[in-house]
Amino acid sequence: MRQDTLSPSTEPILSVRDLKVYFPISVGSLFSKPIPLKAVDGIDFDLYSGETLGIVGESGCGKSTLGRGVLQLLDLSGGSVVWLGEHIEGLPPSQMKVYRKQLQIIFQDPLASLDPRMTIGDIIAEPLTVHFPELDNGSKKQRVKEMMSRVGLLPLMINRYPHEFSGGQCQRIGVARAMILEPKLIICDEPVSALDVSIQAQIINLIKELQESFGLSLVFISHDLSIVRHISHRIMVLYLGNMMEIADRTSLYSNPRHPYTRALISAVPIPDPLQEKNKSRLVLEGDLPSPLYPPSGCVFRTRCPLVKEICSQEKPEFKEIGHNHRVACHFWDHQL
Amino acid sequence: MLLDVQKLTTRFHTHDGEVCAVNNISFSVNAGECLGVVGESGSGKTQVFMSIMGLLAKNGSTEGAAFFNGEQIIGMRISELNRLRGVEFSMIFQDPMTSLNPYLRISKQMTEVLVEHRGVTQQEAARKSIDLLDLVGIPEAKKRFRMYPHEFSGGMRQRVMIAMALLCEPQLLIADEPTTALDVTVQAQILDLIARLGRELNMATVLITHDLGVIAGLSDRVIVMYGGRIVEEAPVRELYADPQHPYTRGLLDSMPRIDDDSNQKLYTIPGQPPDLQALPSGCSFVPRCEFAFERCRTDIPELRSVDEHRVKACHLENLS
Numbered sequence: 001m002r003q004d005t006l007s008p009s010t011e012p013i014l015s016v017r018d019l020k021v022y023f024p025i026s027v028g029s030l031f032s033k034p035i036p037l038k039a040v041d042g043i044d045f046d047l048y049s050g051e052t053l054g055i056v057g058e059s060g061c062g063k064s065t066l067g068r069g070v071l072q073l074l075d076l077s078g079g080s081v082v083w084l085g086e087h088i089e090g091l092p093p094s095q096m097k098v099y100r101k102q103l104q105i106i107f108q109d110p111l112a113s114l115d116p117r118m119t120i121g122d123i124i125a126e127p128l129t130v131h132f133p134e135l136d137n138g139s140k141k142q143r144v145k146e147m148m149s150r151v152g153l154l155p156l157m158i159n160r161y162p163h164e165f166s167g168g169q170c171q172r173i174g175v176a177r178a179m180i181l182e183p184k185l186i187i188c189d190e191p192v193s194a195l196d197v198s199i200q201a202q203i204i205n206l207i208k209e210l211q212e213s214f215g216l217s218l219v220f221i222s223h224d225l226s227i228v229r230h231i232s233h234r235i236m237v238l239y240l241g242n243m244m245e246i247a248d249r250t251s252l253y254s255n256p257r258h259p260y261t262r263a264l265i266s267a268v269p270i271p272d273p274l275q276e277k278n279k280s281r282l283v284l285e286g287d288l289p290s291p292l293y294p295p296s297g298c299v300f301r302t303r304c305p306l307v308k309e310i311c312s313q314e315k316p317e318f319k320e321i322g323h324n325h326r327v328a329c330h331f332w333d334h335q336l
Numbered sequence: 337m338l339l340d341v342q343k344l345t346t347r348f349h350t351h352d353g354e355v356c357a358v359n360n361i362s363f364s365v366n367a368g369e370c371l372g373v374v375g376e377s378g379s380g381k382t383q384v385f386m387s388i389m390g391l392l393a394k395n396g397s398t399e400g401a402a403f404f405n406g407e408q409i410i411g412m413r414i415s416e417l418n419r420l421r422g423v424e425f426s427m428i429f430q431d432p433m434t435s436l437n438p439y440l441r442i443s444k445q446m447t448e449v450l451v452e453h454r455g456v457t458q459q460e461a462a463r464k465s466i467d468l469l470d471l472v473g474i475p476e477a478k479k480r481f482r483m484y485p486h487e488f489s490g491g492m493r494q495r496v497m498i499a500m501a502l503l504c505e506p507q508l509l510i511a512d513e514p515t516t517a518l519d520v521t522v523q524a525q526i527l528d529l530i531a532r533l534g535r536e537l538n539m540a541t542v543l544i545t546h547d548l549g550v551i552a553g554l555s556d557r558v559i560v561m562y563g564g565r566i567v568e569e570a571p572v573r574e575l576y577a578d579p580q581h582p583y584t585r586g587l588l589d590s591m592p593r594i595d596d597d598s599n600q601k602l603y604t605i606p607g608q609p610p611d612l613q614a615l616p617s618g619c620s621f622v623p624r625c626e627f628a629f630e631r632c633r634t635d636i637p638e639l640r641s642v643d644e645h646r647v648k649a650c651h652l653e654n655l656s
Binding site for chain 1: 376377489491492519520521522523524525527528546547548549550551552553555572573576586587588590591592593594595596597599601602603604605606608609624
């Protein structure tokens with residue numbers, strides 16, 4: 001008998017299909033019907049064990065909503081989320097609790113995501129208290145202290161309050177809280193964008209170290225294309241709630257096919273005056289259209305340098321153009 | 337020399353004691369050049385220029401001198417300062433929405449400046465304002481001139497702010513993190529605009545930012561600040577090619593780069609930025625510096641020449 005080419009380890013641990021999150025928005029008169037704001041409109045991706053999927057896009061592209069939608073922190077308007085073979089979309093909180101042990105999140109604003117009236121020991125221990133109420137205080141404290149030294153916090157600081165820590169240290173507390181249950185997946189929602197350059201590198205290295213030693217999978221949401229390139233295995237580019245392109249990191253940056261990806265990459269300043277002053281930049285015209293009234297056809301067409309008539313009539317299919325490389329553009333093979 | 341700053345020191349008096357935001361710094365800006373000022377939060381990069389603009393918070397005080405075209409502007413009376421600021425030198429800020437008055441139309445906010453400073457008629461002021469909105473790339477300037485700030489997007493608001501700063505044709509534009517609140521594609525538009533305006537109007541610009549990438553493309557010369565002091569100053573190419581202060585080199589090495597395919601561990605500067613209420617007695621970078629030796633802990637390093645064009649504040653002879 002022919003052996004199955006798929007070994008069990010190549011099964012994705014997370015499969016998201018056609019995920020939709022719409023927010024009803026009232027416009028005009030009080031009694032008119034609300035219009036759906038399509039924050040996330042039909043996203044598909046798979047995530048494999050130990051993998052980091054980067055999600056990039058500008059403000060309003062739906063990247064944070066996508067992260068919260070996957071974790072069921074928001075009501076989905078459609079689509080499915082399969083975690084280790086089980087559908088978790090639309091589960092009531094009581095049933096979802098089982099999965100929350102394996103799925104954690106780190107937020108952007110490190111200080112705002114910590115309760116100012118709890119000691120950091122209590123903050124880091126809280127997931128343990130919720131999920132393992134049978135644990136006694138001594139062993140809880142022990143595990144908190146171990147995790148604190150793992151993330152580079154002095155265990156003797158266990159009784160201090162969040163305001164006594166700097167931004168970088170607060171983010172370490174956030175990481176410790178997410179890691180204490182030893183989850184399988186962490187969604188990192190702009191975890192370093194509020195931090196100074198010298199502190200960013202510390203947190204990125206920490207997240208990568210933890211990923212290696214615990215075999216974590218990560219969804220890394222960021223607007224910073226340099227950081228995403230550094231940390232991700234594969235990267236998805238979003239625009240107005242739609243997928244523009246997905247590819248592994250090397251092909252996305254060396255051979256970007258969507259005009260939006262190409263513009264994003266060329267807009268990032270490189271810390272090298274020789275390259276930066278001589279590079280020809282693809283500058284996009286105009287601003288992001290209102291997500292309440294997205295353009296017909298391809299949502300990017302109002303700012304696209306390759307736009308043709310078909311773009312306003314037909315939404316481009318998200319098609320496979322190479323190994324693990326998919327793009328939603330009618331003219332992906334055209335030169336700019 | 338357009339702006340010459342000498343031994344500027346800025347302190348803030350708070351309930352917990354004195355905060356030393358800017359410590360005895362000297363530098364200059366030449367006509368027509370673009371000076372980059374880079375540093376992390378708390379490095380004092382913004383407060384230097386707030387002091388020069390006379391915009392410090394009430395609990396702040398400044399000592400030292402800043403000569404604009406030879407005229408000392410630190411400690412100048414407000415009425416006299418108003419003859420210069422917004423006219424000879426202007427400043428734009430990170431968040432355009434908090435700098436624009438939400439209750440007034442753009443037209444009112446712009447013409448007011450010209451009527452006040454230049455004594456022109458409303459009509460003339462309106463014509464000039466619309467020309468400037470055009471120059472900074474606002475489509476349908478005539479129509480949008482009548483709108484309120486909330487009707488503009490973030491990038492467009494920053495363009496409006498730039499147009500307002502340019503109304504009196506200043507010789508110096510100080511831009512404090514002008515693109516930090518903007519998306520990267522919009523950032524590219526605004527940076528191109530600032531570079532073009534500097535060239536076309538032969539205006540000197542100071543670009544204050546935490547982003548070494550932004551500075552690389554725009555500046556001629558760069559000042560690196562840490563703990564309220566200048567730690568290094570150099571022409572832009574030399575600074576990036578051969579940083580001479582351990583902090584500058586650490587910053588450059590700890591940034592992941594978009595043109596770099598490696599995913600090796602990033603270099604990190606250990607520790608935290610200094611506490612401005614309790615700066616170390618020697619160099620403020622000592623606790624984080626891998627090259628620190630005895631003298632660094634006791635003597636504050638003075639700025640000294642590395643070669644003809646560049647200076648650094650470090651006891652280390654050569655960073656190799």
